[in-house]
Amino acid sequence: MNINHKGFTLVELLMTMTVFIIAIIIAGNSFNAILSHTSKLFRSEESNxxxxxxxxxxxxxxxxxxxxxxxxxxxxxxxxxxxxxxxxxxxxxxxxxxxxxxxxxxxxxxxxxxxxxxxxxxxxxxxxxxxxTTVARNRTAQKWTYLRYTSNDVYPNRWVSNAENFATNDKVMLLRRQISTAGQAISVVPGTLPNAFYYPFSNTAFSHLVSLSADVYTVYGLDDGAGAPRxxxxxxxxxxxxxxxxxxxxxxxxxxxxxxxxxxxxxxxxxxxxxxxxxxxxxxxxxxxxxxxxxxxxxxxxxxxxxxxxxxxxxxxxxxxxxxxxxxxxxxxxxxxxxxxxxxxxxxxxxxxxxxxxxxxxxxxxxxxxxxxxxxxxxxxxxxxxxxxxxxxxxxxxxxxxxxxxxxxxx
Incomplete structure (x- = not known):
């Protein structure tokens, strides 16, 4: 039985290795290009x-x-x-x-x-x-409500979600809207403190208002910090x-x-x-x-x-x-x-x-x-x-x- 012991020549091995090296170089360069492009794209999208x-x-x-x-x-x-x-x-x-x-x-x-x-x-x-009022970052500034009244009481409306309601002593202001043929006039209802435009919020803060007539009274949040708003x-x-x-x-x-x-x-x-x-x-x-x-x-x-x-x-x-x-x-x-x-x-x-x-x-x-x-x-x-x-x-x-x-x- 004849067995063929012929293998690869040195030239064939060198040529094969050269082809593989060239392929690896091309693949490596392409990979680097992809990484570079991806990095630029990521940074661009991060900015976006x-x-x-x-x-x-x-x-x-x-x-x-x-x-x-x-x-x-x-x-x-x-x-x-x-x-x-x-x-x-x-x-x-x-x-x-x-x-x-x-x-x-x-x-x-x-x-x-x-x-x-x-x-x-x-x-x-x-x-x-x-x-x-809403452009501040505090929680109170993001809230509002309106006043309700009975024949002998004026009180703030409470929302179903308690997270939307004001907390006691939040600094709020009260606006009165009057509609007429000349347009809508919005005025501040001064607070009960001397020379103050705001109210420390409570369920009874507006009880001094005995009648709301046909006007609309709206409460807006200002601040939840200590001291008087400026x-x-x-x-x-x-x-x-x-x-x-x-x-x-x-x-x-x-x-x-x-x-x-x-x-x-x-x-x-x-x-x-x-x-x-x-x-x-x-x-x-x-x-x-x-x-x-x-x-x-x-x-x-x-x-x-x-x-x-x-x-x-x-x-x-x-x-x-x-x-x-x-x-x-x-x-x-x-x-x-x-x-x-x-x-x-x-x-x-x-x-x-x-x-x-x-x-x-x-x-x-x-x-x-x-x-x-x-x-x-x-x-x-x-x-x-x-x-x-x-x-x-x-x-x-x-x-x-x-x-x-x-x-x-x-x-």
Missing amino acids: IEGVVGLEILRHDLQQAGYGLYTEPMGIDYSEAAAAPANAYNDAATNVPRPLVAGNNLAAVTDTSDTGPLFDILPSTDYLAIKA MPFNRSDYFVARPQDATTIPAFCAPNTGILYKTTVNQSGGKLNYVPIMDCVADMQVVLGWDMNGDGMLDTYSNADGSAVTGTGSSTDVQTAMANAANNTSTITPNIRNSLKIIKVYILAQQGRRDPGYTSPSTIQIGDNAESSLTRPATAGMYDIAAAGWQNYRWKVYRVIAHPKNLPANQ
Whole structure:
């Protein structure tokens, strides 16, 4: 029996090994490329998720602007933010509060109104102050009820779910709504304490009201802390800033970007409580849409402070409508309550980390085409990425649009 002992030659072995090595190299490079792409995609999606969550908080507050505010002078002084720059958006101590106050393309300024380290607001970004009872973070501010009455008693309604009811000594305010042919007037019913606009809540807190007649009385929560509230509403400010403590800024953010903050004005002292809602932000721009002639249709758009407009209205008309005095009664038109229909906020934010293999467009448009003169007018609505040295970063413009549902202009 013949047995063939012939095996592989050295050349055949070398060729086979070469093919396997080439295949392994190709597979390894492909795997590295997939890992790199997956990592970039993950970081990008991480930024997107952060953006969605943070901007939904902003959208909620914008839609709540004006909730629980009164329209008639109260006759009792109040205070808002205690220090610059937040105090630039305070209303006068005896005036009706405006649902929204905004600053346009701020100069670089250090925020001294916080409770911790100082913050530097990014230059040429906008500022938003939103006023409503619900924009605070405490549990009491998220609640409301109405008054019920019998022939000899007035008492607060209690909801089926106890979690929705006020706790004893929660600080609340009572508003009276009167409907007439002139419209709806909302006034504050002063508290029982001397010179107070609020009530410590209890089941008998409103028993001194002997008759409710045909008016509607609504109870809104302010605060659950100790001491007297300083304002008959709550307030949340939004702006882009860099903490002077650089360790609190993510290391992967592009140089000189900031953090978009939601801040609440502390009822007990007027300082700001900071909540970061988006990292690595380059810009925030605000555009406001108005019905200046009262026909129910949008006819004018303005920048944050009304100094630039497009449409049929003039900047003088818009700035008059935004002024403190114009919002001092419910019957003046135009004003913010009766004329503001839409708020647009544009956020330019970094996606993912620096990528040396990527080159961003040298300029990025902020806002819609027709709004180029309302966002960054010096550069026709364009943000100069190249001048900032950020071309190796990916950027996205987030667009938040809200129709404040508590303003008569949207009812």
